[in-house]
Amino acid sequence: MTRIKTTAPPPAACLTRIAQVHMGIETLEERRSDSLDFHEVSVWSVKDALQAAFEAGQAAAREA
Template identity: 70%
Template sequence: MNQIDTILTLIAQKHLGIETLETRSSDSLDFHDTAVWCIRDALEAAFKAGVEVGISLPAPTEADIARD
């Protein structure tokens, strides 16, 4: 599991009450009723996590930007 998957799984567990983000091929395990305020909290946590990861990355050089 990479860093993004780990972060997303932790957010799903904490804010949405979802044990795993892996497909388990069962409607009762793969589909969830979730309150909108929980979804908002999860999205806010994901945004903040993205900001934190972005801050920790080195600034791109001109060569990096030119490659994109």
């Protein structure tokens, strides 16, 4: 049986997607504006984002 290796998205893209989905943050790029670079987020959003990042890391390790 041949195993087809799928490639995970680059870490930056993965982190950006997690920030968008779980924290409502559009981009992780610095935009040099306080209103764009600082965000007020709930603790449950941070928890969800950290859980998603942990799971993405586990998935990447399994693929390696």
